[in-house]
Amino acid sequence: MPLPRWLAHVNKRVFNPLMMRRRVQTVLIHVGRSSGKVHRTPLEAHPLPDGYVFIPLYGPRTDWLKNVLAAGSARLAVGSEEIELVSPRLVQERNIRSLLPRGATRQPGISDTSELLRMDIRR
Numbered sequence: 577m578p579l580p581r582w583l584a585h586v587n588k589r590v591f592n593p594l595m596m597r598r599r600v601q602t603v604l605i606h607v608g609r610s611s612g613k614v615h616r617t618p619l620e621a622h623p624l625p626d627g628y629v630f631i632p633l634y635g636p637r638t639d640w641l642k643n644v645l646a647a648g649s650a651r652l653a654v655g656s657e658e659i660e661l662v663s664p665r666l667v668q669e670r671n672i673r674s675l676l677p678r679g680a681t682r683q684p685g686i687s688d689t690s691e692l693l694r695m696d697i698r699r
Contacts, residue, residue, distance in 0.1 A: 603653040604630065608639075609646035615639075621652055624675050627696040628652060628661065636666060636691050644693065660698035666691040 602621040607614055617640045621628045632641045644650045644664045652659045669690045 601654065604640060604644070605651040605653060605658070606640055606643045607647050609643050615643065616653075621654070622676050624672075624694070627663075627694060628659075629667075629672055629676065630693040630695075632691070632693060641693055644695070649698075650695065661695035662698045663696045665694055667694045668692075 602619060604617045604619045604621070605614060606617065619630050619640070621630060630641075632638050636642075645666075648664065649660065649662045650664070652661055669692055672692060672694060
């Protein structure tokens with residue numbers, strides 16, 4: 577079960593800007609599907625052999641996820657490097673669990689049937 581939507585609004589308006597000022601390790605750079613504006617969203621990115629997986633804690637209705645799916649691509653800022661990501665698709669947690677790093681813990685509200693965002697590194 578995803579976390580409540582009201583918490584997503586608090587994070588978007590309060591905590592995300594704080595994290596950006598603190599220069600968190602990974603930031604997803606994506607374009608708004610309606611506005612065309614470039615957005616920077618601090619997210620936990622789990623590396624895979626051919627890309628990354630992101631956990632939408634608020635479910636598949638979250639704005640950053642809809643933006644990435646609509647655009648078909650995004651960039652991931654890891655420190656001072658930017659990585660081009662393509663082929664966004666939703667996958668169930670149970671189908672990708674074995675690919676996640678051993679230290680990756682299951683987030684609150686995430687179950688075997690939760691949908692995660694998987695993207696490939698542009699080659």
